[in-house]
Amino acid sequence: MKAVQITGFGRADVLRVNDVERPAPGAGEVLVSVEASSVNGHDVIVRSGELKMVSGRRFPIGVGLDFAGVVAGTGAGVEGYRVGDRVWGMVHPRRRHSVAGAAEYVVVSTERVAHAPADLSSVEAAALVVAGSTALIALRDSVHLADGERVLVRGAAGGVGTAAVQLAHAMGGHVTALARDRHAELLTDLGADEVLDYRSTVSEQIGPFDVIVDTVGTELHCYRSRLGKGGRMVTVGLSPSALAAIAASSVHGTRRIRTFSANPETPLLRDLAGHVTSGALRPVIDRVYPLADIAAAHQAFERGGVVGKHVVTVPRSSL
Known part of the structure; x- marks a missing residue:
């Protein structure tokens, strides 16, 4: 073969x-x-x-x-x-x-x-296997997104990002997508309430957010500062600088930067299939x-x- x-x-x-x-x-x-x-x-x-x-x-x-x-x-x-x-x-x-x-x-x-x-x-x-599983673990199991919370998805046009926008919307989040402006129509169709062009958006001017899902892995400390009280942040964009930011953030309690290695097994794949079947994820x-x-x-x-x-x-x- x-x-x-x-x-x-x-x-x-x-x-x-x-x-x-x-x-x-x-x-x-x-x-x-x-x-x-x-x-x-x-x-x-x-x-x-x-x-x-x-x-x-x-x-x-x-x-x-x-x-x-x-x-x-x-x-x-x-x-x-x-x-x-x-x-x-x-x-x-x-x-x-x-x-x-x-x-x-x-x-x-x-x-x-x-x-x-x-x-x-x-x-x-x-x-959808890796992208959908990663987004589901991030939102459901890592930051425990709740209905009505404000969510920022950074790198929203990528594989994990497009899945995260859809799942965050399905979970009742108010979704802000950070991506190129040419992707605004697609991301709005996927469930984003607001799309910001990352090239012209200054992190200090947005937020606060209850949840940040990062797929980029840079400037993590800048975006972590945009969390509100009790806010949670997770990154799947790992790099040496990202690992340093994750370690440094450990003193911030719930507002620390979380990460994980997606390793989906059968139960999670079944849950993911359920979101597809319900129409929440494509x-x-x-x-x-x-x-x-x-x-x-x-x-x-x-x-x-x-x-x-x-x-x-x-x-x-x-x-």
Whole structure:
């Protein structure tokens, strides 16, 4: 089968679509025929070598954090999944994988997969696995957004940002989206009550907010100061400066800057599917690439300016 792997750390040109042996599911595992995966910051960081402590230095290393497709086989003891079921899921982000989501087939534990929403194609589902899960964890589990609270979503036009705007709106938040002004129409349609152009917005002139969801990872101390009494802030845009700001904010109690590593398992994926089914959440896709062009997808992601997600499809006959 075909699988995207890296044989050395570096830029997008180290990505290779290799011929590898098709995996077989073990006890408690399912074999998924992958139809789509998406490009995530985690994939780029692993490829660059910044996560050597997690991925290790033993090559090849598989690429692709998430996937959507069809169950192609089950291991011993698996219940609740049959061949032909449409599923979505995610490989474990803190383990090394020689084959991951950007491949024709992937094997995962049943704890890391769930039935995909019936109304979504695999391309649409792949666009929501990581972005939607991250936004849901941030709003529901990290800052505990309550009905009527004022929410700022920073980096609102990206994958996590577009999901956060929708979920915050569905949870009853009054949503201010910070993004380029050309994305105002889309973000308003997704549920933003106000859209501000980040290039002309001075942080000191906005707020106060009850909740801030940051996907950028810079100037965190400036935005943390825009929290009102009892306000909460969470960032998913990690960088050395972000980690320093998170550590420094620990003295501020509830107004500290929180972060987490999204690692959704079946219950959260089911909850996410519920938001899709209810109409509260829909995918936003910037561009779709064939697996053979995954290097171009990574390059586009790194250039920035993405609206929603870059998705990679896995055609069987074109490679």
